[in-house]
Structure formats: C-alpha cells, structure tokens
Amino acid sequence: MNPETLKSTASAAQRSPAFRILARVGYVVLGIVHIIIGAIAISVAIGAGGGEADQGGAMEQISRVPFGTVVLWVIVLGLVALAVWQIAEAFLERDPDSKKKWGRRVKEIGTAVAYFAIAATALVYALGGSSDSSQSSTTFSATLLANPGGVVLLVLVGLVILGVGIAFIVRGIRKSFEKQLSLPAGKVGDGVRVLGVVGYVAKGIAIAVVGVLFVVAALTHDPEKAGGLDSALKSLAALPFGQVILWLVGAGLVVYGIYCFARARYARL
Template sequence: MNPDTSKAVASSAQNTPTFRVMARVGYLVLGIVHIIIGAIAVSVAVGAGGGEADQGGAMEQVSRVPFGTVVLWVIALGLFALGVWQIGEAVVERDPDTKKKWGRRVKYLGAAIAYFAIGATALTYALGGQSDSSRSTETLTAQLLAAPGGIALVVLIGLVVLGVGVAFVVRGIRRSFEKQLSLPAGKVGDGVRTLGVVGYVTKGIAIAVVGVLFLVAALTHDPEKAGGLDAALKSLADLPFGQGILWLVGAGLVIYGVYCFARAKYARL
C-alpha cells in the first residue's frame, strides 16, 4: 500500500461517526483515570493512604465499584480507539514543513503509545489481573543498569521523560493545546482554557519528576530510585513543604481530568 493510499484509508476511517464517538469516549475515560490518580495523590498528601497513585492504582479503584469490570472494558476500548486515532493523525499529517511534519508525527505516535499502555492496564484489570508498574519499572531499570551501556540508556530514558514533562508544562503555559480545540466564546471557553493551563502544567511536573527519578537511579546505580508515576508523586512528599506540593499536584491532576471531559466535547476531530 503506497503512502497516498494509506492516508486515504486513515482519513476515511477517522471521518466515520462511530470512530469519532469512540475517540471522544477515550478522552472521557482518560479524564476519569486522571481524576482517580489525582484523588489518590491528594489522599496520600493528607495522610489518608489511598493506594497506588498511578494507572494501576486507578484501575484497581475502578474494579472495586459496582459494574467495575464493565467500566474497565469501556476505558480500555475508549483508550485503544484514541490511540488508533492518534496513529491516523500521524499518517494524514501534511504540514509542508518536513521538520514540523515529522515532529508532529512523533508527538502523535508518542501519545498513541501512552494511550495503548493505559488501555492495556485497564484490560489487564478487566480480565482479572493486576499490575505493579513501580515494581516493573524497578526491574527493568535494574536489567538496563546491569547491561553494557545500560547507564547511558537509563540516562537517556530519564532525559526523554523529563523532556516530555517539560513539554507538557510549556504547552500549558503557552496554551498551545487550544489548537486542538474548538472552543466557544465567553466564560465557557475561558474556563476550559484555565483547566487546560493548570492541568498541563501540573501533569508536566509529575512526569518530569519521573524523569528525574530515572536520572537519579542512573547516577547512583540504584534501580530502586527509579519508579513510575506513583513513586514520583510520593517522592514529592519527602521534599520541604512536600505534602503541600503533592496536594497541589494531585489537585492539578484532578483538574486535568476535568479538562479531558471538556476536551471530549470540544476536541477537533
């Protein structure tokens, strides 16, 4: 299949009403996941426990509610659809500037991988399994550190994750996320912009901390220093005024979740 045919097929699929609805459902369930993670982080900050503040912890909380398995299946299918949508965006990208075109394609593909990963976690819990992302991250980091050139690779992973976090912060500050939305004029549009700014900045901080943990693990040769989102958020509590910072980041993730609800309605699809 030549590139033009691939673009035509991808564009045709994206224009189907069913696929658009599934993509919007994907944003809705992404919002649910972030709200639960943020709520867990806030509960940790106030000393109420709350479980793992990551995708696995969020899915575990969902699995405990009535009809939780059904909800998990909806989350998985919605995120898989959203991931496929991002791949389609990468395929049909036509910016005449080659550098910008490939930059956007990398962004779309990175988002697709993230959505697929969260969707896979939801599917694991829907099928009755469990996921320990922090332990998996430590194991993978230990294997990398033990391999030839592994330290450099862990540093590279840390820098990439840190860069993604910084990109989220910049996107929030510059409000570049607005390009993906069709916002109404007035207070509603202003409200969605505010949610986006706060949400992107706080999520970026959380992701950046994950990157820093990878760098610390590489520099200290200690894989236990590495961890996923749960480890990153809980590490904030060890900082001066850490509980307050963790509370703010958790609240910010909740706000990002609410923004995802708005994005489900106003996203350009």
Template sequence: MTTPKNAARAAKDSSVFRGLARVGYVVLGILHVVIGGIAISIATGGGGDADQGGAMTQIRSTPAGVVLLWVIALGLFALAAWQIAEAFLERDPDTKKKWGHRAKFIGTAVAYIAIAATALVFALGGRSESSDSSQTFSARLLAAPGGVFLLVVVGLGVAAIGIAFIVRGITRAFEKHLDLPSGAARRGIVGFGVAGYVAKGVAVAATGVLFVVAAVTHDPETAGGLDAGLRALAGLPFGAVVLWVVGAGLVLYGLFCVARARYNRM
C-alpha cells in the first residue's frame, strides 16, 4: 500500500529531484564566489555590497543574468525541499538525535528559501537590501519589551552559527557527507572545504557580534547583514588583509559547494 510518506520518500529518491537539489549546491557556490569577489574588491579599495543582494545585483547586470537568477531561485527552492525531506523522511531510532537532526535540516532549508526568495525578487526586477532589513528588524526588536535582551540572544545565536561553521571546517566534519575521490582531488576539495567553512564562519560570527553591539548601544543602525559583518572586519588592525583572506575563503567555499554538488551523498 502506498502511503503519503512512502510517496514522499520515492519523490525524494528520484533522479530528477536529486538533480535539482544538486543544481542548488552549484548556484549556492556561484553566489559565494561572487560575494567573496566583492569582499576582495572592498579590501582593495573597490565598492559593492558583499552579501546576497550585492551578488544578485552583479549577476542581474550580466548577459542572461535574469535567467541565471531564475535558475538560482529554482535550484535553492529544490535544495530547501530536499533538506526538509531529509529532516522528516530519514529513520533515526534515537529521539533526541532525531529532533536535533530535524532542527539542523529545517534551519538550513529556511536559509535556502530566504536566499531563493531574494533571487526571485531580483529576477522580477526588484531589490532587497539585507542591511536595511537587519536594521529594521533590530529597531523593532529594541522597541519591544525586553528587546535589548532579545537582540543580544539573536546576536549570540548568529555568532554561534558562525562558530559552528568554523568548528565544522577545522574538524572536517563535512567529509562524512561526501563520497570523495582519492588522491589530489580529495585533498583539494577538503582543503577548499576547510578554508571555506572557516571563512564563512568568521563572516557570520562578525555579523552576530554587530547585533550584540546594536543591542548594547541601543543603535539599530549598527546591525547589518553579511556585508556589514565583512566591513566590520575591515576596521580591525590589518583589516584589509583580514577581509581579503576572508573574501578568498568565501570564494573557496563557493568552489567547494560546486564540488559538493557532485560528491554529496543524496
């Protein structure tokens, strides 16, 4: 007897669904390569916004850019759907582990849906500024009862995600989800993964710190998205070098995502 759960599992295991999800990893890689390139440009005195909005602005300005934005949206929506399916269709007898497993995949799916929605907005001719959204969110939260505490919690949560990326990179925990080739190809992909995860973790953690600063100073304009976090790194001693290294790491993370499309276990 075919049940809805069995039908969903069959759809998840179909070659078409898996292929679309793998496209999601490819377009995620493209976005990170562009964001990393913008960060390097900022570090060397150039301009641009080193976040999803800035990357999509650049993509839209290229020939066939609108088509690529539609592909980005489709691929990331498919990847998000695969993450949700992975959360609920995998069997795990350990209840505590099962809910941790679900939370991880659902959280990742939400992030992919948000980026896909941004790509859709740009494909339709609109714009989306992550820094403005972050500042508006911070202002509304600060105006609420207990808003300072809540904004600190948000900032610490974002910083914790960044630290988790760094730990995942240093420990090479991502390897267990990949069927990698042997030899130099394996070493190269793993090296890209280590550098990429650490760089992305630093950028995300810096973004979280800005939310905490916004709460402590009662200044929502201090908060911002990924671009603000990266620009904050530029304000550190040897900031231009730090930002360049992190930008290069984001490019490597993008290349790792492209490789992940081929070697991820799905």
C-alpha cells in the first residue's frame, strides 16, 4: 500500500461520523481509567489500601462492578478507535517544517501505542484474565540487564520515560493542550484549562517517577527497583511528606480524568 493510499484511508476514517463518536468515547473511558487510578492512589496515601494504582488495578476494579465486562469491552473499542485516530493524524500531518512534522508524527504514534497498551490491558480483563504491570516491568528490566549493554539500554528507557513525563508537565504549564481543543469563551473554557493544567502536571509527575525508577534499577543493577505506575506512585509515599505528595498526585490524576471527559466534548476531531 503506497503512502497516498494510506493517507486516503486515514482521511476517510477521520470523516466517518461513527469513528468520531468512538474516538470521543475513547476519551471518556480514558477519563474513567485515570479517575480510578487516582482514587486508588489517594486510598493508598490515606492508608486505606486500595489495590494496584495502575491500568491493571483500574481494570480489576471495573471488572468487579455490575456489567463490568461490558464496560471493559467499551474501553477496548474506545481506546482502539482513539489509537487509530492518532495514527491517522500522523499520516495526515502536513506541517511544512520537516522536523516539526516528524516530531509530531513520533508523538502521535507514541500516543497511539500507549492507547493500544491500555486497551490490551482492558482486553485481558474483559476475557477473564489479569495482569501485573510492576512484575512485567521487573521482568523487562532483568532481561535487559542480563544482556551486554543492558545497563545503558535500561538507562535510555528510563530517560525516555522521564522525558515523556517532563513533556506532560511542560504541556500543562504552557497550556499547549489547548491547540487540540475547541473551547468556548467564558467560565466553561477557563474551567477546562484549569483541569488541563492540573491534570497534565500530575500525570507528568507520575510518569517521570516511573522513568526515575528505571534509571535507578539500571545504575544499581537491581531490576526489582524498576516498576510501573503503581510502583512509581507508591514510591512517592516513602519521600518526606510522601503521603501528602501521593494524595496530591492522586487527586491530580482524578482531575486529569475529568479533563478527559471535557476533552471528549471539545476535542478537535
């Protein structure tokens, strides 16, 4: 399939009303996942337990509610549609500046991969299975460290994840997420901006801590220190005033989830 055919297919998909609705549903379910993760983090911060503060933990909580399996399938469909939308955006990127164009394409493909990963986790639970992201991260780290140059590779993985976290924080502070929205004037638009700033900064902090854990695992040659989002959030609790920090980040993730609901309504699709 040549590039022009791919662009034509991507454009046709974006023009489809049904596909647009599914993409907006994707933002809604993304919001639900983040709210649950944030709520689990808050429960850990206040000493009430709460389970795994990551995508797997969120899917497990959803699977326990009435019609949870149906909700999980909606999450799968919505996030797959959202991922395909991001890929279509990458193919249709038309910025005349070649560096900016490819930079945006890499970002859009990376976002699509993240959506596919969350959808895959939801699919596992929808089919009656379970997952442990922290264990997967440890296994991945151990595999890398067992190979020549593994320390360098694991540091690079950590730095990339750290960079993604910092990018989220910068996007929130600069309010650059507004470019993806069609916000109304007045208090509603201002409210969505506040949700975006708080949400992006909180999510960026959580992702950045994951990156730091990978770097620490590489430098100490200890794959057990590498972990996913759950390990990152819980490691915040070990810091001075850690419970307060974890509570704030958890609350910020809840805010990001609410922002995703607003994004479902105002996203430029």
